[in-house]
Amino acid sequence: MNYSAMSPKEVRKLIKEQKITGQTSGMCAGYAQANLCILPKELAFDFLLFCTRNPRPCPVLEVGDAGSRIIKEMADNADAATDFPKYRIWKNGVLTKEVNDISDIWQSDFVYFLIGCSFSFEAELIEAGIPVRHIEESRNVPMFNTNIPLKKAGIFGGNMVVSMRPIPYDLVVKTVNVTAAMPRVHGAPIHIGNPKLIGINDISKPDYGDAVTVKDGEIPVFWPCGVTPQNAVMNAKPPIAITHSPGHMFITDIKNSSLKY
């Protein structure tokens, strides 16, 4: 099946029916994909406040009403409990299970958060003629813990996680401009050039994802990363939290290009 050319609605149907249970990378070309975090309402204000205070790593695309599974804005009537290929269930900060459907454990006080994903701006970078190394090398993007403190909200805090893409010097300004136009999917870089300044000692050893080649004439460019809010949730060790499994995203009905201003 050519999932790349299919519509988000068609692919979401296959996901709901569990005919697709794998990663969504490359599916429904041109459409934005989203990260998931589900928390009980008791923690939802602090988590929304955490995202509001840290919009660069935690750009909120949509938040459900308490108890509601319905996704209205990012898709036409999708279901937060069935329309991700794989979910992770966390209890007190410990991963307890991976499942393909959370209908049976949905609680009336659950609030879902859809958070923007850098997949969206990578499509725009490629469109603009800017190389995206981990895609060229068929790897996951390299991600790093940093010393950049986040603003706390309730039990949520910690440091920012960033993703890194090596960019040729003569394309750095264009890279900043292309990504700055898309603040709902992390926006402009948070740092350019000196990994040590943000607490990264070795860019060949990412904390998450895979290392990629940095060629002569390229400079490492760092963006706020969607792993940040997930990390903050895990570190806070709430009694229950649900996230998507890495790479197993929600495919929205929204074109990447319409996430620009």
Added chain:
Amino acid sequence: MNYSAMSPKEVRKLIKEQKITGQTSGMCAGYAQANLCILPKELAFDFLLFCTRNPRPCPVLEVGDAGSRIIKEMADNADAATDFPKYRIWKNGVLTKEVNDISDIWQSDFVYFLIGCSFSFEAELIEAGIPVRHIEESRNVPMFNTNIPLKKAGIFGGNMVVSMRPIPYDLVVKTVNVTAAMPRVHGAPIHIGNPKLIGINDISKPDYGDAVTVKDGEIPVFWPCGVTPQNAVMNAKPPIAITHSPGHMFITDIKNSSLKY
């Protein structure tokens, strides 16, 4: 006293001491001013969600932790309970009192919301050579109820309130660009040209504020207005809510120019 040339810190001190209890318009030239809404934590998630879903009329500048009066981001250690010249106390949607200090009625579950104000972009319009009619005519900006529906969150909903400024045809594009660069203070216009299309029958009869002259060669331009969130709170009739009195704003330490991207 020339309050226009004074620093925000100095003016806030006079406000805290109740030596200033009047409107803040024109004070501390160049610095952003902010709207206030205070709600009990029980309603804070829904209100923050309402703002998140309606960022154009409800641009959140800062939200306090539950129970905290301290303003950290928009000012250096200011106090949400004393640093506005005048507060309005609402019970079940009814205005019950206006006071200059709310220290004595502050509750441990209160959450304050500071919301962006179009004062900030008006300074930028004038700087760009664009006339701002109500300032020229020393009136309050004309504001209107519209038929533009807001996205609901819990008990909060209703239609958008807009402000109107007549703009010469040849400056409309510049006006859009100048204000679009400041999304944290309402950003670009929401409508240009035909008041009837957004449910306004007579632009000489504003629902709030004062009418202003629309000259030949000018077109009415409408922006999302900060009265919107206050209206939503009043219409929801919460047991208790506190807002600033109209025009009696919080003066931040943030320059209008730094609210741009």
